[in-house]
Each structure stands twice: as C-alpha cells, then as structure tokens.
Amino acid sequence: xxxxxxxxxxxxxxxxxxxxxxxxxxxxxxxxxxxxxxxxxxxxxxxxxxxxxxxxxxxxxxxxxxxxxxxxxxxxxxxxxxxxxxxxxxxxxxxxxxxxxxxxxxxxxxxxxxxxxxxxxxxxxxxxxxxxxxxxxxxxxxxxxxxxxxxxxxxxxxxxxxxxxxxxxxxxxxxxxxxxxxxxxxxxxxxxxxxxxxxxxxxxxxxxxxxxxxxxxxxxxxxxxxxxxxxxxxxxxxxxxxxxxxxxxxxxxxxxxxxxxxxxxxxxxxxxxxxxxxxxxxxxxxxxxxxxxxxxxxxxxxxxxxxxxxxxxxxxxxxxxxxx
Amino acid sequence: xxxxxxxxxxxxxxxxxxxxxxxxxxxxxxxxxxxxxxxxxxxxxxxxxxxxxxxxxxxxxxxxxxxxxxxxxxxxxxxxxxxxxxxxxxxxxxxxxxxxxxxxxxxxxxxxxxxxxxxxxxxxxxxxxxxxxxxxxxxxxxxxxxxxxxxxxxxxxxxxxxxxxxxxxxxxxxxxxxxxxxxxxxxxxxxxxxxxxxxxxxxxxxxxxxxxxxxxxxxxxxxxxxxxxxxxxxxxxxxxxxxxxxxxxxxxxxxxxxxxxxxxxxxxxxxxxxxxxxxxxxxxxxxxxxxxxxxxxxxxxxxxxxxxxxxxxxxxxxxxxxxxxxxxxxxxxxxxxxxxxxxxxxxxxxxxxxxxxxxxxxxxxxxxxxxxxx
Amino acid sequence: xxxxxxxxxxxxxxxxxxxxxxxxxxxxxxxxxxxxxxxxxxxxxxxxxxxxxxxxxxxxxxxxxxxxxxxxxxxxxxxxxxxxxxxxxxxxxxxxxxxxxxxxxxxxxxxxxxxxxxxxxxxxxxxxxxxxxxxxxxxxxxxxxxxxxxxxxxxxxxxxxxxxxxxxxxxxxxxxxxxxxxxxxxxxxxxxxxxxxxxxxxxxxxxxxxxxxxxxxxxxxxxxxxxxxxxxxxxxxxxxxxxxxxxxxxxxxxxxxxxxxxxxxxxxxxxxxxxxxxxxxxxxxxxxxxx
Numbered sequence: 001x002x003x004x005x006x007x008x009x010x011x012x013x014x015x016x017x018x019x020x021x022x023x024x025x026x027x028x029x030x031x032x033x034x035x036x037x038x039x040x041x042x043x044x045x046x047x048x049x050x051x052x053x054x055x056x057x058x059x060x061x062x063x064x065x066x067x068x069x070x071x072x073x074x075x076x077x078x079x080x081x082x083x084x085x086x087x088x089x090x091x092x093x094x095x096x097x098x099x100x101x102x103x104x105x106x107x108x109x110x111x112x113x114x115x116x117x118x119x120x121x122x123x124x125x126x127x128x129x130x131x132x133x134x135x136x137x138x139x140x141x142x143x144x145x146x147x148x149x150x151x152x153x154x155x156x157x158x159x160x161x162x163x164x165x166x167x168x169x170x171x172x173x174x175x176x177x178x179x180x181x182x183x184x185x186x187x188x189x190x191x192x193x194x195x196x197x198x199x200x201x202x203x204x205x206x207x208x209x210x211x212x213x214x215x216x217x218x219x220x221x222x223x224x225x226x227x228x229x230x231x232x233x234x235x236x237x238x239x240x241x242x243x244x245x246x247x248x249x250x251x252x253x254x255x256x257x258x259x260x261x262x263x264x265x266x267x268x269x270x271x272x273x274x275x276x277x278x279x280x281x282x283x284x285x286x287x288x289x290x291x292x293x294x295x296x297x298x299x300x301x302x303x304x305x306x307x308x309x310x311x312x313x314x315x316x317x318x319x320x321x322x323x324x
Numbered sequence: 325x326x327x328x329x330x331x332x333x334x335x336x337x338x339x340x341x342x343x344x345x346x347x348x349x350x351x352x353x354x355x356x357x358x359x360x361x362x363x364x365x366x367x368x369x370x371x372x373x374x375x376x377x378x379x380x381x382x383x384x385x386x387x388x389x390x391x392x393x394x395x396x397x398x399x400x401x402x403x404x405x406x407x408x409x410x411x412x413x414x415x416x417x418x419x420x421x422x423x424x425x426x427x428x429x430x431x432x433x434x435x436x437x438x439x440x441x442x443x444x445x446x447x448x449x450x451x452x453x454x455x456x457x458x459x460x461x462x463x464x465x466x467x468x469x470x471x472x473x474x475x476x477x478x479x480x481x482x483x484x485x486x487x488x489x490x491x492x493x494x495x496x497x498x499x500x501x502x503x504x505x506x507x508x509x510x511x512x513x514x515x516x517x518x519x520x521x522x523x524x525x526x527x528x529x530x531x532x533x534x535x536x537x538x539x540x541x542x543x544x545x546x547x548x549x550x551x552x553x554x555x556x557x558x559x560x561x562x563x564x565x566x567x568x569x570x571x572x573x574x575x576x577x578x579x580x581x582x583x584x585x586x587x588x589x590x591x592x593x594x595x596x597x598x599x600x601x602x603x604x605x606x607x608x609x610x611x612x613x614x615x616x617x618x619x620x621x622x623x624x625x626x627x628x629x630x631x632x633x634x635x636x637x638x639x640x641x642x643x644x645x646x647x648x649x650x651x652x653x654x655x656x657x658x659x660x661x662x663x664x665x666x667x668x669x670x671x672x673x674x675x676x677x678x679x680x681x682x683x684x685x686x687x688x689x690x691x692x693x694x695x696x697x698x
Numbered sequence: 699x700x701x702x703x704x705x706x707x708x709x710x711x712x713x714x715x716x717x718x719x720x721x722x723x724x725x726x727x728x729x730x731x732x733x734x735x736x737x738x739x740x741x742x743x744x745x746x747x748x749x750x751x752x753x754x755x756x757x758x759x760x761x762x763x764x765x766x767x768x769x770x771x772x773x774x775x776x777x778x779x780x781x782x783x784x785x786x787x788x789x790x791x792x793x794x795x796x797x798x799x800x801x802x803x804x805x806x807x808x809x810x811x812x813x814x815x816x817x818x819x820x821x822x823x824x825x826x827x828x829x830x831x832x833x834x835x836x837x838x839x840x841x842x843x844x845x846x847x848x849x850x851x852x853x854x855x856x857x858x859x860x861x862x863x864x865x866x867x868x869x870x871x872x873x874x875x876x877x878x879x880x881x882x883x884x885x886x887x888x889x890x891x892x893x894x895x896x897x898x899x900x901x902x903x904x905x906x907x908x909x910x911x912x913x914x915x916x917x918x919x920x921x922x923x924x925x926x927x928x929x930x931x932x933x934x935x936x937x938x939x940x941x942x943x944x945x946x947x948x949x950x951x952x953x954x955x956x957x958x959x960x961x962x963x964x965x966x967x968x969x970x971x972x973x974x975x976x977x978x979x980x981x982x983x984x985x986x987x988x989x
Contacts, residue, residue, distance in 0.1 A: 024419035027412060052794055103980045106736055106793070110931040111976050114969040117924070121528075121966050124499060133501040135433040137457060232407050232437035234501070241406075244801060251798045273412065280813050282402070283363060287805030291784060294798045298791040363809065365917045367817030499962065526962035530921045532912045535711040536956035536964070543704040557819035561912040568830050569707070570837045588819060588913050590828060 013165060017158045026157035031269045033164040034226055038242070039249035039261030040171050041218030046247075047255035048184070049211040050191035051101070052109040055116025057242035059089040059216040061123060063223025064233050068136045069129070071228075078142035082224050089220025090213050097212040101205060113240075120238035135234035139227050160229050167225060171218055175258050178214070187211055191256075252293045254300025263302055353397040354390055354650050356381070356640060357417035358633075359410055359428040359438070360451075362402035365529065368556060369580065369629055370430055373451060374400045376626065376633035377427060379618040390641045391650060398637075399423060405430075407437035414438050418446055424650040427636045429453045432501045439466055447643070447653045449636045452629065454502060459679040465653045467639065467660065467678040469632045470601060473502065477509040479683045480578070480599050483698060485517035488597070490548040490574065494541045496525045496534070496562060497552035498579070506552045506578055522546045527558070534562050538569035548574035556580060560588035567592045582627040586689050593692065599684040602631020602669060603696050610638075611668040627694070635667045635680075642666065703835035708957040709950065710836045714846050716949020721849040721904040722922050723929035723941045724856055725897035731936020732873040732893040735785055735796045739804035740901055740926055741919025746773045747902025748822065748909030748918060749811060755823045762824040766848075766906040770899045777898025778891055785894065786887075804919070812916040819913035827910040845907035852903050856896070857938050869893055873936055928968050932975045934985025943983060947971075 017026055038060060045053050066088045067081030076084070100111050123130050130136070142163060144153035154160050178184045186207045189197035194204045227233050245268060253264020271289065275282045297304040358377050361370035381396040389395045399421060403410035410428065417423045425447045429435035432455035442448035443463040450458055450468040454476070459468050471479075484490055493514060497503040503526070511521050522544035525537040541549055549566060553559040563575055574595065581598035589596075604615045604626050614634050618626040626634070639660060644650050646659035661678070664671035673681045686698040726740045750769035754760050760768070784799045821827075826840035860866040871879040872889045880886045904922070905914075929948055933940025948968055955967045975983065 022419045024412075024415040027415045031408070031412070046794065050792075052797070099977070103976060106730070106935060107931060107976055107980055107982070107985075109736070110927055111973060113927065114931075114972040118966055118969045118973075121963065121969075125962060127504060132504050133433075133499060134455065134504060135436070135501065137433075137436045138461065230408055230411065230437055231440050232433060234407065234433040236406060236433075247794070247798060247801065251794055255794070273416070276401075276413075276416065280362075281809075283809040284806055284813060287802045287809065290805065291799060291802035294795060294802060295784070295787045298788060298795040363812060363817075365915075365920075367812060367917075368819060368915070371817060525956075526960075528965055530917075530924075531964075532918070532921060533715060535715070536708065536953045537961050539704060539707045539711060540957050540961065542707075543701055557913045557915055560819070564828075564912075568828075568837060568839050570830075584818065588821060 010169075014162075017161050023157060026161060028269055028273060030157050030161045030164060030229060032266045033161060033168050034222060034229065035245070035249060035265035035269055036262045037164070037168055037171055037222040037225065038219060038246055039253065039265040040168075040175060040258070041215050041222060042246040043250050043255055043257075043261045044175070044211050044215035044218065046250050047257070047260070048179075048187040048191065049208050051208065051212070052106070053112040053212075053215075054109045054240075054243055055096075055112035055114075055119070056215075056219055056246055057240070058116045058119040058238055059093055059219035060223040060226070060242055061119065061235070061238035062089045062092055063220030064227040064237050065123065065130055065136070065223075066220070067224040068139045068227045068233055071140055072136055072138060078140070078224075078228055081228070082221065085220045085224035086217050087220075089223070090217035093213045093216025094209070097209045097216075101208045101212060113243075116238065116240075116243065120235060123238050124235035130235070133235060135232055136227075137232050139231045139233065141231070142228050154228075164225050164229070167221060171221070172258055174214070174218075179258070183207070183210060248290060250300075252290065252297075252300055254302030254304070254306070257300075257302045257306065260300050260302035264300065267301075353395050354425075354644065355397050355399055355421065355423040356425045356427055356637065357399045357401060357414070357421065357423035359401045359403045359413045359417070359426065360430060361405040362400065364405050365555060366405045366430060368584075369554075370403075370405075372582075372629045373430065373633040374398070375622050376618060376630035377637050379621055379626075379630075380614055380634040380637040382621070383613050383617050384637065384641050390644050391648070394650075396637065396641065403428070403434055403438075405434065407434050410434045410438045411441055414441055418442075425449070425640050425644075427451060427633075427640065432458065432505075436461075439463065442466070447640070447656055449640060451632050451636045455505065459675075459677045462678055465657050467657075467674060467680070469636050469639070469680050471683050472679070473505045473509055476578075476599060476684055477506065477513060480686065481510060481513040481517075483686050484548075484550075484576065485514065485519065487698075488548070488574070488576075490519060490576075492520045492522050492546045493548050493550055494523045494525070494544045494546040495521065495550045495552065496527065496537050496541065498554060498558070499526050499528055500554065502554055502579065503552045510550065510578075529555075532558065532561055534558075534565045535569055538562075538565045538571060541566065542569055542571045546573055548576050550576045550578060552578040554579040556582065556585045557588065559585050560592075563589040563592040563596060580628065581687065581694070582629060583625050583694065586692055586694065593689045596689045597697075598687050598689070598694075600628040600631070600687050600694065601682070601684050602626065602628055602634075603685055603687060603694060605696065606669060608668070608670060610666065614668050631668060635669065635672070638667045639665050639672070639674075639680075704957070706834070707836050708953045710833075710838065712950035712953030713946065714838070714842050714949070715953065716946035717846050717849045717853075718904060718908050718945075719925050719929050719948055720853055720942050720945030721900060721907070723926040723933070723945055724853060724938065725900035726923075726926045727930045727933065727936055727938065727941045728856070728860070728869075728900070729893055729897035730930065732869050733785070733789075733890055734793070735789075736793065736800065737897070738797060738800040738923065739780070739807060739919075740800075740897070741921070741923030742804045742807035743773055743777060743898040743901035743919075744905040744922040745811065745914070745916065745919040746776065746807065747905025748914040749815065749820075749905075750902065751906040751909055752820055752822045752914060756820075762822070762826070762910075766903070769906045770902045773902035773905075774895040774899035777895045780898070781891055781894040786890070789890075808916050808919060815916070817915060819915045821913050822906075822910040824910035839911075841910050845911070848907055849904070852900065853938075853942060856900060859896070860938065865889070865892055925968070928972055930982075932972055932982055934982030937982065937984035940982055940984030 063085035067085040070076040141155040190207045249264030249268045250261050254260025360373045378398045385395045401413035427449045429450050430452045432453045435450045435453035435458050447465045452470045454473045456472040577598040581600050586593045615626045642665045643656040643660040647655035661674050664673040685696045687694045750772050751765050754765035784803045788795045788799045829840045868884045929945045933944030956964045
C-alpha cells in the first residue's frame with residue numbers, strides 16, 4: 001500500500017474510538033483488533049505457506065494461559081507476560097513444527113487437529129497448573145504506563161483498543177517486511193510448488209518451519225492480549241471454535257494478503273453482532289452468508305477485489321493460470 | 325481519491341452505525357436482559373431459564389406489574405456458553421438496548437467474566453452458576469440465586485452420610501468447572517464420615533457413551549454411584565447405561581435434576597436421589613400461580629431451573645418495588661439485602677455479598693415423579 | 699488380579715463402539731478418497747439420520763425397522779442437494795475452500811435442526827433400546843447388538859458396492875486418477891453425486907442405529923465427526939479396510955484404556971493413536987503413499 005493511503009488508514013483507526021461513547025461499540029472495536037491479530041497469525045501458516053493447520057487455537061491458548069498464570073500467581077507485569085506468552089507459544093510451535101511439517105496433505109491437518117485436541121485436554125485436566133475448567137479469573141489489565149506526570153491506564157475498552165492497535169501495527173509491519181523479503185519469496189515458492197522450490201535450492205522444511213513459528217508466536221501474542229482484556233480465561237480458548245473462527249476470517253477475507261485477514265476479522269465480529277436481532281436464526285443466517293461468500297469469492301473478499309486490480313497483493317497461482 | 329471526502333464519509337458511516345444501534349424500546353416497560361446459552365450443547369437448559377423468566381414476568385404483570393403499573397419485559401440474549409459472547413451481549417444490552425437489570429449465567433466462568441463488566445454499572449442477578457467466587461469476588465449490585473457448590477455439598481453430604489446408609493461410593497463426574505469443584509469438595513467429606521470412595525471416573529462435555537465408565541464402576545462394587553453431571557442428556561444416558569451394564573446399587577445425582585431428565589432415563593430413574601432448588605409441590609399461592617402458568621404456556625412441569633429463574637425475576641421485581649425505582653441500584657440492592665424477599669419458595673434472605681440464603685431440596689424419583697424427602 | 703467378566707465386558711464395549719465408529723467413518727473416508735474433500739459437516743449428516751429416524755417413528759408412528767432405511771434415503775437425498783450447492787462449485791479451488799464450504803453447511807444444518815426442533819433432547823422410539831440381554835457374563839442391550847450386526851452388514855455392503863459394482867469401480871477410478879477417469883468416459887459429476895450420497899447415507903445409518911442408545915440433540919454431530927476423523931486418518935484416507943481396522947482398534951483402545959488406566963483421559967488415547975501412527979506411517983495404515 002502506498003504511503004498516503006497508509007497514513008490515512010492510521011488516522012481513521014486512531015479516530016474511530018473517539019467517535020462513540022458506547023461501551024458496546026468500543027468493545028466490538030477491541031474484538032476486531034484482537035481477532036485481526038489472530039487472523040493475521042493464522043494467515044502466515046494458511047496463506048503464506050499454504051498449510052492447513054487445525055490446531056492453531058492451541059497457541060492462542062498457550063499465550064493466554066502463560067501470561068495469565070504468571071500475572072495472577074506471581075504478580076508479573078503485563079509486559080513480561082507478553083514476552084513469556086510469545087516465547088512459550090513460539091517454542092511449542094517449534095517443537096510441533098519440527099514433528100509435523102514433513103507430513104503432507106490432509107494428514108497434516110488432522111495431526112494438528114489431534115495435537116490441538118490433546119493440548120485442550122491437558123489444559124482442562126492439569127488443574128494444578130491451569131485451574132482446569134474453573135479457569136483463571138481476575139487477570140489484571142495491562143500495567144499502567146507512567147509518562148512523567150501522566151499515567152496511562154488500560155482498564156477501559158477505549159484505552160485497551162489503542163494498546164492492541166499498537167500491537168496490530170507491529171504485526172502488520174512484520175507481515176509486510178517478511179513478504180518483501182527473501183524469506184517471503186521463499187514462502188510463496190514453497191506454497192505454490194514445493195518440489196520446484198526445492199529444485200532451485202529452497203530449503204522447504206526450514207522455510208515452512210520459519211513461517212510456522214512466526215505464526216505461532218503471533219497467535220501467542222493474541223492470546224496474551226485476549227487474556228488481559230477479558231480478565232477471565234477457560235480451557236475453551238484451546239477449543240475448535242477459535243480454529244473455525246480463524247479459518248473463516250482468513251478464507252472469507254482473503255488468504256495470503258494482509259488486508260484480507262483484517263477484513264475477515266472485522267466481518268466476523270461485526271456480522272455476528274449485526275445478526276443478533278434475527279434471534280434464533282442468527283447462526284443459520286451466518287452460515288448462509290458464509291457459504292455464499294466462500295462459493296462466490298473462493299479467494300476471499302480481498303482476493304476478489306484484488307483480482308479486479310483494485311488492490312495490490314502477493315502473486316498467486318491464479319495469476320499464472322489466467323496468464324497461461 | 326479525495327481524502328477529505330472519504331474521511332467525512334467514513335465518519336458519517338461510523339456515527340450512523342453508532343446511532344442505528346441506539347434505538348429505544350417503548351418507554352414504560354422495565355427491561356430485564358436475560359443472558360443464557362441458547363445454542364450449542366447447553367441450549368436446552370439455557371432456554372429453560374428464559375422460558376421460566378418469561379412465565380414469571382407474565383405472572384407479575386398480570387398482578388399489576390412493578391413500580392405502580394409498569395410491565396416487565398424480558399429480553400433474551402445468547403451467550404453461547406462463552407465468556408466473551410456473554411460480555412458482548414451484556415455490553416449490547418446495557419448500552420444499546422438500555423436494559424434496566426441483567427439476569428444471567430448458567431456457567432461459572434461465563435458469570436465470572438460478566439460480573440466484571442456489570443460492576444458499578446447495573447444490577448446483576450446470577451441465576452444458576454455455582455462457583456463460590458461469583459459472590460465472594462462480586463460487587464455491591466451482584467446477587468446470586470443458586471446455592472454454591474459448597475453450600476450444596478454441606479447439606480447433601482450430611483444426608484448421604486447420616487441418612488442414606490451408603491458405605492461404599494463410586495463417583496462419576498463431568499470434566500467441567502462444576503464437576504471439578506464438586507470433586508474437590510465431596511470426597512473428603514465422605515471419607516470423613518466413613519464412606520469408602522471406590523473409584524472416581526470422569527467424562528468430557530461432548531461424551532455420549534458411558535459404558536466403559538459404567539463397567540468399571542460395576543467392577544468397583546459400590547453401594548451407590550454419585551453422578552456429577554449438569555447436562556440433561558448426559559445424565560439420562562449415564563443412569564441408563566449404569567443399569568444396562570448390570571449395576572444394581574443406588575444412584576445419587578448431583579448436578580441438574582429435572583422432569584425431562586427423569587422422562588429420558590425411563591426406568592433407570594427409579595429411586596434416584598437428587599437435589600433441586602424447587603419442587604412444584606410447594607404449597608404457597610405464589611408458587612401455584614407460577615407453576616400453573618408455566619405448565620399452561622410451555623406444557624412442562626416447573627422444576628429446578630424454572631424455580632431459580634422465576635425467583636430471579638421475583639427478587640428483581642421486589643427490589644424495584646421496595647426502592648421505588650428501576651435505576652437507583654444502591655437503593656434496590658439495599659432493599660433486597662435489607663429484609664427477606666417473598667418468593668415462590670417463601671421468604672429468601674440475601675447475605676451482604678448478594679448470596680441467596682437458601683439450600684436445595686433433596687428429592688427422590690418414584691414412579692417417574694420427583695418427591696421431596698428433605 | 700484380572701476379572702475376566704469385566705475384561706470381556708470392556709472388550710465387548712470396545713467392539714460395539716468400534717463398529718459404530720467404522721460406520722460413522724466409512725462415509726467420510728469414501729468421500730475423501732473419491733472427491734478429495736474434507737467434509738466437516740459429516741457429523742451433521744449423522745445427526746440428521748438420527749433426527750430423520752425420530753421423525754419417521756414419532757410423527758408418523760412407523761415401525762423402527764422400517765424407519766431406518768427411510769431415514770437413510772431421506773438423508774442421502776439431502777446429501778445430493780448439499781453436494782450440488784456446497785461442493786460442486788468449490789471443486790476446482792484450494793482444499794481449504796471446500797472445507798470452509800462444509801463448515802458453513804454444518805453450521806446451517808445444526809442450527810436449522812436447533813431452530814426446528816429446539817435443543818430439548820429427544821428419544822427415538824426403538825423397541826430394542828432398553829431390553830438387556832446377557833451373553834455369558836457380558837451385558838448388552840438389544841439395540842447395541844442390533845446396531846453391531848447392522849453396521850457390519852452395511853460396511854460389508856458398502857465394500858461390495860465399491861469393489862464389485864460398475865458404479866463402485868468408477869468411483870475407484872475417479873479416486874485414483876480423476877483426469878484419466880474422465881478421459882475414459884466416466885461422468886465424474888455423477889460419480890461425485892453418488893459418492894456423496896453414499897457417504898451421507900452411511901453417516902445417517904450410523905445415526906439411525908446409534909441414536910436410540912442415548913437421547914438425540916442438535917449438537918450430536920460434534921462428537922461423531924471428531925471420532926470419524928481419527929478413524930479415517932489412522933486407517934488411511936480413502937481406504938475402507940483401513941477404516942474398519944482403525945475403527946475397531948479405536949473402540950477397543952478407548953474401552954480398555956478407560957477400563958484399566960483412566961477414564962479421565964479417554965480422548966487423549968484416541969488423539970495419541972493418531973499421532974503415533976502418523977509419525978511412523980504418514981499415510982495411515984492403508985493409505986496411499988503421498989507423491
């Protein structure tokens with residue numbers, strides 16, 4: 001994206017929470033940011049290297065629990081929690097990546113589903129560490145920052161929004177820089193045709209592992225933020241529900257792009273809320289809209305728009321097909 | 325692209341969305357937001373809460389409503405058994421739909437998250453979630469109708485220890501917050517009164533086959549099995565499969581007990597001991613009016629969940645009436661805590677942290693019906 | 699000290715459950731083998747089979763044994779429609795698109811049933827569900843025995859269909875090489891439609907047979923689809939013998955580990971089995987080696 005468009009977007013994002021005093025809308029804004037981070041993390045695995053991981057919520061959960069446990073039980077600050085959550089999620093991601101990334105096809109998806117399922121069960125049974133199904137309550141909000149006389153605290157939705165937005169910007173920057181780099185090009189080559197990539201000297205396994213670890217670290221970050229915003233977490237954060245949410249956000253938004261997962265996240269959060277007045281038909285309506293979206297726009301909304309050259313994005317297999 | 329134009333357009337759109345949500349319902353009604361799981365595995369029990377709340381609202385409205393003639397309106401919200409959905413729903417209810425009171429939560433972790441955002445904002449009555457921390461770490465406008473796991477354990481375990489004649493007990497428990505809490509509470513109490521715990525088996529929220537557990541329990545040869553299960557369909561399956569696998573001892577049911585469960589379990593329900601917070605045989609006019617109306621409207625007898633949900637609405641109505649306002653939460657809270665509230669179970673007092681001082685009835689199933697034994 | 703009675707009981711429990719898992723998983727593995735689609739809504743067709751049986755026995759008062767085949771046919775028909783709307787348009791896309799489509803389908807089916815029938819658990823009126831019979835020291839309900847026998851028949855029937863009939867051989871050809879198959883004149887569209895209908899019909903039969911064992915409710919499919927995935931992956935995607943062995947093995951592992959190790963971690967053993975098998979045999983027990 002060009003510089004002036006970036007600046008414009010930043011201004012709008014900074015201004016949004018000032019346009020409303022509604023606690024409800026501010027809460028939705030925070031959820032949009034948090035889910036964007038989650039969607040972008042998932043996009044690195046699904047969009048950049050094309051691997052369908054169905055256990056990704058585990059890393060979200062690991063981040064959330066790591067930070068929650070140390071801040072509630074040992075009084076660590078939020079910032080240590082971030083460091084710990086990201087590191088532990090990345091470390092576990094490394095181990096799982098090494099163990100599973102050589103498995104090809106749908107078997108990879110199901111192995112990751114199984115591993116996610118095991119971590120969910122461990123979280124819900126290891127009561128000594130995680131408090132099991134009772135969850136961890138009274139997680140403190142992020143530690144206030146003192147800037148001289150001014151103390152910025154983060155216990156309201158509006159203030160948390162700005163904090164989370166800052167992290168989102170960092171994540172976007174990481175994605176953008178990676179995309180332009182040699183590693184990013186390696187991602188694309190591995191995704192499109194790993195045999196061909198190997199034949200020109202790309203270390204397929206290490207490339208996939210790098211993407212996977214980046215992806216899990218980001219998910220861990222998302223988890224930490226979630227824990228300190230909701231202030232209560234339960235083993236449900238390891239559940240399939242979040243994996244499905246991430247799948248929906250990335251595929252409906254547009255995998256492989258940066259804007260796509262963000263659009264997907266916003267749609268996911270806003271659509272579900274907008275549909276509340278429909279009452280009992282809410283989830284049916286959501287399913288129908290999702291089906292229409294997936295069938296009509298298989299590359300996601302952003303993918304569809306960029307095909308019409310309204311936006312620039314990463315080259316994909318579709319380009320080669322239409323060029324041929 | 326004209327940036328100024330787009331900024332203006334976006335701001336208008338954002339404001340438009342903000343205002344679009346601010347529609348107000350008709351003035352005059354007192355709006356009570358009821359947030360319960362209405363989809364997913366807990367949907368049946370969640371919907372039962374909403375139905376009972378509506379029935380009680382009807383009964384109160386027929387009697388003249390609250391605050392000198394205003395009617396109660398129940399607005400249901402689906403929390404999908406998740407903390408963040410419940411928080412979203414609560415925020416929407418408070419900010420957009422402008423409810424006066426919130427009545428929520430079957431599940432403890434959901435209640436714990438939701439109470440954090442009702443603090444200093446709105447009157448909040450938790451209906452059936454049982455975790456003690458809900459009131460221990462609550463706030464000045466928080467109330468809870470159900471007994472805590474600890475309160476129930478104290479009463480029920482005394483009955484089991486002193487009156488049931490059970491000497492050897494196996495436990496089968498759901499791996500959820502309630503199950504884990506009860507597993508922490510009951511075995512030590514039972515062991516102290518001389519009951520041997522022959523085994524502890526567990527199952528997951530999504531399980532629907534229990535023959536492995538039932539077989540293991542049969543091999544443990546207990547006098548009784550204590551079943552800790554909150555989902556109606558799972559409880560019915562457990563009782564049935566215990567019998568089908570040849571277990572012939574007593575069955576004692578912690579967790580949810582209701583007529584539908586008894587129906588589903590068929591002959592396996594005979595003689596099962598359980599605990600409920602309400603039985604429809606209570607002899608007082610408030611109870612009769614509620615039970616009759618509920619039966620007529622929903623074609624089911626009122627039981628455990630219905631009683632608690634109905635009481636929640638009664639307590640809110642009485643608090644409002646005593647305080648003379650729907651929004652002066654300090655006054656309403658003081659009024660509820662000040663002296664006992666008349667409910668379908670008779671007068672109920674609330675402690676200073678909002679906990680209702682009432683315990684369950686111990687019931688037994690005989691020929692498909694629930695009878696209070698204590 | 700091993701109590702033989704209890705051991706036999708747990709083994710029987712494992713076998714009964716195992717054959718149930720095979721029946722649930724069979725449709726999924728056939729659909730994947732031929733259509734290369736991971737159908738997340740598979741569990742919902744299981745649930746629909748249970749509900750269809752409930753409606754036919756309840757509302758229409760039909761005999762259970764007649765209701766089962768009727769329910770299977772009805773759900774297979776729904777499957778044909780679902781294939782046309784949800785899978786046909788997404789066939790040429792990346793595998794995740796078909797998967798998302800199936801997620802949407804699952805959401806619609808589950809919440810549709812919730813809306814139409816409410817969350818209240820219902821019972822299927824089968825005359826076999828409560829009578830207990832004793833085979834030696836082992837306890838079995840008639841329904842369990844019936845479901846085991848019928849499941850075995852259905853699995854055998856599906857196996858014969860796929861290996862012996864013309865349509866079945868066309869399915870195999872399409873599974874092995876779709877371009878080759880269509881070049882040799884096979885109507886791939888029709889094969890896909892039949893395959894999906896078969897998959898849904900098998901799932902529905904499992905629902906119809908296992909439904910009376912417990913009450914039924916709209917989220918029944920959640921449990922079924924996870925078991926099905928475990929069996930399909932361990933057995934090998936697209937392999938019927940693999941599904942049979944993996945399904946029975948899973949049932950036995952679960953029953954024995956619950957019975958002799960711990961009931962709390964029952965599901966862990968299922969997941970662990972996937973991981974162990976896939977570490978050593980990434981294509982599953984009988985699956986085709988990946989290119």
